[in-house]
Amino acid sequence: MGEPHTIGVQVRFADTDAQGHINNTSYSAYAEVGRLEMLRTMGEHVSNMILASLTIDFRRQVSFLDTVRVDSWVRKVGNSSFELAQGIYANDQLAADVSSVIVSFDYASQKSRALAPDMREALARYILPAGR
Numbered sequence: 001m002g003e004p005h006t007i008g009v010q011v012r013f014a015d016t017d018a019q020g021h022i023n024n025t026s027y028s029a030y031a032e033v034g035r036l037e038m039l040r041t042m043g044e045h046v047s048n049m050i051l052a053s054l055t056i057d058f059r060r061q062v063s064f065l066d067t068v069r070v071d072s073w074v075r076k077v078g079n080s081s082f083e084l085a086q087g088i089y090a091n092d093q094l095a096a097d098v099s100s101v102i103v104s105f106d107y108a109s110q111k112s113r114a115l116a117p118d119m120r121e122a123l124a125r126y127i128l129p130a131g132r
Contacts, residue, residue, distance in 0.1 A: 004126065005126055006071050028054060049104060051100060055099045057097040067092075070089075080103055
């Protein structure tokens with residue numbers, strides 16, 4: 001068990017709404033940046049992954065000038081899928097909790113497939129510590 005995968009996100013003016021806050025649809029894009037960058041560190045298996053579920057719980061508003069980062073943890077690993085827990089932070093304050101399920105997928109057969117052993121090993125370094 002280790003540290004979360006962390007990445008800074010560049011907030012764009014286009015991410016904002018009429019009140020100057022980050023639009024709620026932008027949070028899913030920020031989570032995607034964190035998720036894909038974390039998966040990229042795991043090697044070639046990224047191209048065999050598909051997003052099956054995405055849930056966002058908004059905690060506070062974020063403004064255009066805020067500094068944003070995404071922390072990503074692996075909450076649970078199953079046979080063919082794993083669950084990510086992500087926190088989107090603005091100025092080091094939690095702005096949203098994100099939960100997603102990613103499935104190892106065989107695009108030729110259009111079915112899920114077991115996670116490869118090296119993918120399981122790569123996921124293990126991001127396992128969410130108990131109590132977090």
